[in-house]
Amino acid sequence: xxxxxxYLLSRSFMFLFILMIFNRTxxxxxxxxxxxxxxxVLFGGIGFAIxxxxxxxxxxxxxxxxxxxLLCMLVLIGVIFQQRGVGFSEPSRVVKLVLIVMLLLFFLCxxxxxxxxxxxxxxxxxxxxxxxxxxxxxxxxxxxxxGFAALPLxxxxxMGLNLFVLPxxxxxxxxxxxxxxLSNITVLLGVxxxxxxxYSFLTMNVDLADxxxxxxxxxxxxxxxxxxxxxxxxxxxxxxxxxxxxxxxIHRLFQDIRDRTEPQEKPLGGSSPTVPTYSIIRSLxxxxxxxxxxxxxx
Numbered sequence: 393x394x395x396x397x398x399y400l401l402s403r404s405f406m407f408l409f410i411l412m413i414f415n416r417t418x419x420x421x422x423x424x425x426x427x428x429x430x431x432x433v434l435f436g437g438i439g440f441a442i443x444x445x446x447x448x449x450x451x452x453x454x455x456x457x458x459x460x461x462l463l464c465m466l467v468l469i470g471v472i473f474q475q476r477g478v479g480f481s482e483p484s485r486v487v488k489l490v491l492i493v494m495l496l497l498f499f500l501c502x503x504x505x506x507x508x509x510x511x512x513x514x515x516x517x518x519x520x521x522x523x524x525x526x527x528x529x530x531x532x533x534x535x536x537x538x539g540f541a542a543l544p545l546x547x548x549x550x551m552g553l554n555l556f557v558l559p560x561x562x563x564x565x566x567x568x569x570x571x572x573x574l575s576n577i578t579v580l581l582g583v584x585x586x587x588x589x590x591y592s593f594l595t596m597n598v599d600l601a602d603x604x605x606x607x608x609x610x611x612x613x614x615x616x617x618x619x620x621x622x623x624x625x626x627x628x629x630x631x632x633x634x635x636x637x638x639x640x641x642i643h644r645l646f647q648d649i650r651d652r653t654e655p656q657e658k659p660l661g662g663s664s665p666t667v668p669t670y671s672i673i674r675s676l677x678x679x680x681x682x683x684x685x686x687x688x689x690x
Contacts (some may be wrong), residue, residue: 401439402566405558405673410434413620413630414596426476430469432553436499437465439561447504457502464499468549471495475545479536489528489545496549497521513556513630520555524548565644568637575634577667578627582619596620598641 503509
């Protein structure tokens, strides 16, 4: 991928990550979990189009595949907002869910370098399919428009996209820098409350939690940090992921200094496995944040 395309996708990913945080900290009607998830699907379609065009051009076979992939992307976005409304009811509710799973798997499985991608990630895709199918089979017991019916579907969407789509188009260095930077910003915003009191930042309320704790080397109790989140546990997840990301970046920096030269990292483009070769912190952080987003539905 050329430099301009990589820059566009990396900045788009940062914007996407910020949307996830805003979704957890604001009450905007136009920014719900459904909107965030639809944006992730859109990002995946754009990434496939950019990578595929640079790899194959618009030859006949790829043009047809690209059309099918983008059409699948639009249908999946429609599925997300359908679930936001009345959901998928009878008749043939099970058949509808099966078709949705097939469309999602098509979106996750199709890659620019298809054979190599399936050979290296097939077992993980199979495990994901089994897990998603089991959860969706239980969702038919609930009302189609209920949060209990929506949660397995939307959480499955987010998990699949985080594990098999986003890592194709975002380098590990971009992900780690983004996570570390936003983690530092959220913690610093929370620390400021100790000095200036509660305040508002970009429509987000920054406050302390009700719970108290005693910091190391201090003899007094303080309110726990909460920053822009409603739950201090969410800040803990982001801060932990950011700390690990920063540690990995520092380790790489020392490697660069020691070795003086390091091959430039290239995004996968679907040519390598996403789960074993990418740092586990990538999937862990995105899945935890996505889980927090999806839990607000139930």
